[in-house]
Amino acid sequence: MSDLWSLVFGRLTLDALPVLEIIHATNGRELASGIVGTTAAGLAVLGALYLVYALTKYHLWGPLWRDWLTSVDHKKIGIMYVVLALVMLARALAEAFVMRTQQALGDGGGGLVSNEHFAQLFSTHGTIMIFFMAMPFLTGLINYVMPLQIGSRDVAFPTMNSVSLGFTAAGAVLLMISLVLQPFSTGGWTGYPPFTEAAFNPGPGPDYWIWAVTLSGIGTTLSGINFVVTIYKFRCDGMKLMDMPLFCWTSLCTSILMIFALPPLTVATGLLALDRYLGFHMFTNDGGGNMMNFANLFWLFGHPEVYILILPAFGVYSEVFSTFSSKTLYGYTALVIATMCIAVLSFTVWVHHFFTMGQSANLNAIFGIATMLIGIPTGVKIYDWMLTMYRGRVRMAVPMVYAVAFLILFTIGGLSGILLANPSLDYVMHNTLFLVAHFHNMLIPGLLFGMLAGYTLWFPKAFGFILDPKWGYRAAYLWIAGFVFAFFPLYGLGILGMPRRMAEYFNGAWFPLTLVALLGAVMIIAAFACLCIQLYVSIKNREALAVPMGDPWDSRTLEWAVPAPAPEWNFPATPEVEGRDAFATLKEGGYDLRAPDDGYHDIEMPRNSALGPVLMVGSTAMAFGLVWYMWWLAALGAMVCFAATVACGFRRNTHRIVKAEDVKAEWEAFCALADTTPRIPRSLEQTTQNMGHASPASEEITS
Amino acid sequence: MKRLLPLFLLVLLFGGCEGRSSFLSPQGPIAAAQSQHFWYVVTVMMVVCLPVFIGVPWIILRYRYKHGRGDYSPRWHFSKPLEILVWGVPVLVVIALGIKLAHATMTLDPYKPLAGDAVEIQVIGYDWKWLFIYPEQGIATVGDLVFPADRPVSFRITSDTVMQSFFIPALGSQIYAMKGMETRLNLAATGVGEFLGENSQYSGDGFATQSFAVHAVSEEDFATWAESGKADGMPFDRTALEALQAQSTRSELLDTLGVSGESVVFTDAPPDLFTSVATDPSRMGAMQ
Numbered sequence: 001m002s003d004l005w006s007l008v009f010g011r012l013t014l015d016a017l018p019v020l021e022i023i024h025a026t027n028g029r030e031l032a033s034g035i036v037g038t039t040a041a042g043l044a045v046l047g048a049l050y051l052v053y054a055l056t057k058y059h060l061w062g063p064l065w066r067d068w069l070t071s072v073d074h075k076k077i078g079i080m081y082v083v084l085a086l087v088m089l090a091r092a093l094a095e096a097f098v099m100r101t102q103q104a105l106g107d108g109g110g111g112l113v114s115n116e117h118f119a120q121l122f123s124t125h126g127t128i129m130i131f132f133m134a135m136p137f138l139t140g141l142i143n144y145v146m147p148l149q150i151g152s153r154d155v156a157f158p159t160m161n162s163v164s165l166g167f168t169a170a171g172a173v174l175l176m177i178s179l180v181l182q183p184f185s186t187g188g189w190t191g192y193p194p195f196t197e198a199a200f201n202p203g204p205g206p207d208y209w210i211w212a213v214t215l216s217g218i219g220t221t222l223s224g225i226n227f228v229v230t231i232y233k234f235r236c237d238g239m240k241l242m243d244m245p246l247f248c249w250t251s252l253c254t255s256i257l258m259i260f261a262l263p264p265l266t267v268a269t270g271l272l273a274l275d276r277y278l279g280f281h282m283f284t285n286d287g288g289g290n291m292m293n294f295a296n297l298f299w300l301f302g303h304p305e306v307y308i309l310i311l312p313a314f315g316v317y318s319e320v321f322s323t324f325s326s327k328t329l330y331g332y333t334a335l336v337i338a339t340m341c342i343a344v345l346s347f348t349v350w351v352h353h354f355f356t357m358g359q360s361a362n363l364n365a366i367f368g369i370a371t372m373l374i375g376i377p378t379g380v381k382i383y384d385w386m387l388t389m390y391r392g393r394v395r396m397a398v399p400m401v402y403a404v405a406f407l408i409l410f411t412i413g414g415l416s417g418i419l420l421a422n423p424s425l426d427y428v429m430h431n432t433l434f435l436v437a438h439f440h441n442m443l444i445p446g447l448l449f450g451m452l453a454g455y456t457l458w459f460p461k462a463f464g465f466i467l468d469p470k471w472g473y474r475a476a477y478l479w480i481a482g483f484v485f486a487f488f489p490l491y492g493l494g495i496l497g498m499p500r501r502m503a504e505y506f507n508g509a510w511f512p513l514t515l516v517a518l519l520g521a522v523m524i525i526a527a528f529a530c531l532c533i534q535l536y537v538s539i540k541n542r543e544a545l546a547v548p549m550g551d552p553w554d555s556r557t558l559e560w561a562v563p564a565p566a567p568e569w570n571f572p573a574t575p576e577v578e579g580r581d582a583f584a585t586l587k588e589g590g591y592d593l594r595a596p597d598d599g600y601h602d603i604e605m606p607r608n609s610a611l612g613p614v615l616m617v618g619s620t621a622m623a624f625g626l627v628w629y630m631w632w633l634a635a636l637g638a639m640v641c642f643a644a645t646v647a648c649g650f651r652r653n654t655h656r657i658v659k660a661e662d663v664k665a666e667w668e669a670f671c672a673l674a675d676t677t678p679r680i681p682r683s684l685e686q687t688t689q690n691m692g693h694a695s696p697a698s699e700e701i702t703s
Numbered sequence: 704m705k706r707l708l709p710l711f712l713l714v715l716l717f718g719g720c721e722g723r724s725s726f727l728s729p730q731g732p733i734a735a736a737q738s739q740h741f742w743y744v745v746t747v748m749m750v751v752c753l754p755v756f757i758g759v760p761w762i763i764l765r766y767r768y769k770h771g772r773g774d775y776s777p778r779w780h781f782s783k784p785l786e787i788l789v790w791g792v793p794v795l796v797v798i799a800l801g802i803k804l805a806h807a808t809m810t811l812d813p814y815k816p817l818a819g820d821a822v823e824i825q826v827i828g829y830d831w832k833w834l835f836i837y838p839e840q841g842i843a844t845v846g847d848l849v850f851p852a853d854r855p856v857s858f859r860i861t862s863d864t865v866m867q868s869f870f871i872p873a874l875g876s877q878i879y880a881m882k883g884m885e886t887r888l889n890l891a892a893t894g895v896g897e898f899l900g901e902n903s904q905y906s907g908d909g910f911a912t913q914s915f916a917v918h919a920v921s922e923e924d925f926a927t928w929a930e931s932g933k934a935d936g937m938p939f940d941r942t943a944l945e946a947l948q949a950q951s952t953r954s955e956l957l958d959t960l961g962v963s964g965e966s967v968v969f970t971d972a973p974p975d976l977f978t979s980v981a982t983d984p985s986r987m988g989a990m991q
């Protein structure tokens with residue numbers, strides 16, 4: 001019987017269910033921990049069941065498959081990435097809240113979750129936030145926006161784009177499964193061996209981490225290749241590299257980083273997998289293994305990774321500052337050079353993540369100085385954004401609230417970063433909450449606010465209506481205040497010597513600040529709730545909030561030249577542009593909203609492909625099989641992936657034609673609508689009168 | 704927004720009040736230099752930070768959309784003097800900070816011995832407790848780290864399990880402890896005192912309890928303490944070694960050894976214990 005069981009289920013037993021923690025609880029804290037874990041798992045299962053139920057009830061399986069999952073349209077893939085990011089954000093925020101509660105209660109060893117459970121929480125929180133929230137979010141925005149901004153119809157390899165999404169989603173699914181069939185790794189988002197080696201953690205936890213991260217890494221590498229080729233090869237006529245919107249530049253640099261930075265991660269997790277599955281000695285304590293090699297490989301990826309995360313946000317901010325100041329970007333060339341400098345320098349600083357590993361002072365000094373050098377181009381960017389607002393007309397719309405908060409808060413994060421760049425200071429702040437405060441200070445005002453600003457900015461382009469501003473402001477202010485309360489105390493705690501990743505502590509001096517941080521976490525949860533309400537309210541009022549003319553913010557770049565939501569083929573004919581701020585130039589000359597110069601033509605669009613979703617299912621099955629030693633499932637999953645990929649190579653009928661008449665009809669209706677839609681001044685921008693038809697700012701502002 | 708800066712500084716100052724575990728109220732020369740360096744960086748950084756903290760509110764007020772003053776020039780996108788300033792000032796700041804960085808990294812190198820006749824203490828990290836071996840005194844302890852306040856301490860550090868990080872915040876630097884390898888740390892206290900010592904690298908379930916009490920005492924007290932340890936301590940036998948190597952917290956270890964209190968002193972430490980943990984026989988070449 002047990003032989004049969006293990007043949008089918010590998011090492012998966014009922015012990016994997018989180019309820020068991022309740023049953024085996026020996027004290028109050030373990031009981032609470034079990035309840036928290038079971039509730040989380042229950043929510044995940046209920047959510048999945050509800051989704052299945054709703055899809056069945058409203059007969060949505062067909063549309064879901066045809067219009068979304070198998071779609072290779074860059075816009076739909078972009079939206080699916082962002083949806084994935086928001087779902088994962090909800091989970092990771094809930095985990096952050098539990099961690100903050102635990103630390104506020106953990107003085108003297110009390111609390112809500114056990115040490116082991118807390119360790120899983122920081123590991124999943126970190127892994128999700130980086131790989132399954134931030135990465136999908138920025139990949140989604142790039143996917144949606146970048147092809148439109150360069151006047152292209154799609155990315156270079158549409159099917160591969162869907163495959164990238166499939167791999168990323170597979171990793172995310174694996175993480176969601178680990179909530180129900182526990183445990184996940186306790187090794188943090190960095191997964192340092194030897195702790196994650198079989199000698200110390202033989203269970204499935206580290207394997208979940210390895211495969212989730214590896215899958216997402218493969219997806220990201222493919223995305224990077226796709227974006228780079230798109231930007232090099234698919235720009236419309238007249239758009240020189242130095243004319244691209246800054247968001248495209250940051251997308252380009254991020255994609256280059258993705259291509260070069262992700263392979264070391266895949267190698268590191270691959271070698272760790274060899275250790276764990278086949279008894280190699282890469283990073284083990286014995287047999288000549290050396291964990292320092294893992295640290296080097298991991299951060300060879302990890303440091304460029306944080307710039308992969310931040311650069312697209314910089315791109316969003318560049319668009320936001322320029323749009324909401326009604327002014328062209330200050331110092332475009334400098335911003336491009338600075339972005340490139342950051343991208344190159346990001347590969348030269350990885351050692352600063354382990355100054356305390358015992359290498360020589362000379363080496364540390366060199367890497368410390370290299371780290372500080374990154375501060376120069378970053379500082380230049382901050383000043384350039386300020387100078388973009390200078391001599392403009394600054395409208396504090398919701399994206400701008402995030403952007404202005406970013407300028408101030410990010411500067412504080414930069415200050416703490418420069419402090420940590422000093423090896424001799426890092427010696428006293430490494431591994432403390434000061435470091436946790438520093439990187440959240442970069443990631444929340446930097447990355448997350450940028451993503452939320454971009455979400456607010458481009459939402460109307462994707463769905464045809466703007467997001468309700470009232471709830472938008474509430475969310476933004478709560479995010480800002482919540483961040484300040486949740487993380488500034490952590491600087492203090494770090495200086496008081498409190499290590500990171502600590503579930504309980506025995507030093508009363510740390511208690512008050514953990515309480516303040518909990519308050520901040522409450523505000524952040526409220527902020528996220530406001531975002532959900534905002535979405536709900538906006539969908540309900542979508543008629544009133546509609547902006548069919550597609551230019552709600554009087555913007556300057558090409559994506560705003562088309563209706564909202566953007567038509568499947570993006571542009572009736574590939575645009576021809578001149579200079580920067582292509583759409584602003586068109587508007588000034590009155591050349592927007594025109595029929596294409598040489599008439600309408602048939603448009604060839606890629607057909608749907610099932611490869612992405614099939615690979616997603618196949619690779620999830622393979623990874624799940626590997627985690628639990630269900631070898632048949634792993635083999636089956638691998639075979640499905642292989643067979644589907646080969647079969648895809650035999651497809652011949654890969655494109656379909658959109659008829660010129662249809663394009664013409666749709667575009668002429670759009671132009672006709674323009675004649676009847678009033679242009680509105682910027683003062684009415686965030687009202688229901690905004691139909692997406694902007695009157696030029698220069699007419700309004702006379703100074 | 705401008706209010707955030709004082710708030711931030713307040714948090715930092717608040718951090719400075721607490722004694723036992725913060726380098727900003729330093730208890731030793733290393734931490735003192737680090738604290739001074741910290742404030743140096745914060746001050747110099749104000750050259751580039753203050754323009755942002757002041758400039759951003761000023762710009763969004765002066766150039767606001769409704770009732771904004773100041774001229775509006777939507778095409779203005781470059782100014783040579785500003786460009787020089789925007790690149791030049793950060794470059795100068797990084798030069799000022801970089802020189803200090805290089806200097807501090809050399810002088811505060813944890814491997815660099817401090818002036819004076821140092822006490823050698825060997826440190827072995829176990830799950831989840833530290834063993835301190837005093838080769839000169841011939842004793843070893845768990846839970847208490849005692850040393851004479853007027854002499855520097857030279858730590859030789861390794862781990863018999865996963866990677867850990869040996870850290871006494873009030874005295875300054877930390878350094879990783881890794882199996883099969885030896886790392887070094889040189890610290891000193893400015894006077895008699897009690898500080899918090901910890902492991903700052905997550906290492907499993909008992910991680911949070913892996914702290915120890917650091918006592919900097921007078922030379923005489925140290926001698927008395929070492930002698931009484933030698934006389935009244937526990938023998939370091941097989942049972943003790945196995946108990947240390949087992950995954951257990953310090954208090955579980957003490958229970959196993961039948962010791963009451965927070966710490967234990969062993970009368971004799973195997974002289975080659977440290978080297979045997981700190982070297983990996985399968986690594987052929989010489990590794991530090």
Ligand code: HEM
Binds near residue numbers: 122486499502
């Ligand atoms: C928005 C509210 C957030 C809160 C309240 C929060 C809270 C926390 C907490 C309490 C920890 C554990 C700290 C410790 O080690 O003691 C943590 C770790 C971490 N967080 Fe967040 N976080 C938030 C957002 C984010 C975001 C947006 C990201 C990344 C995009 C992120 C990435 C991480 C990472 C990488 C870790 C380290 C995990 C590890 O130790 O391996 N967090 N966070």
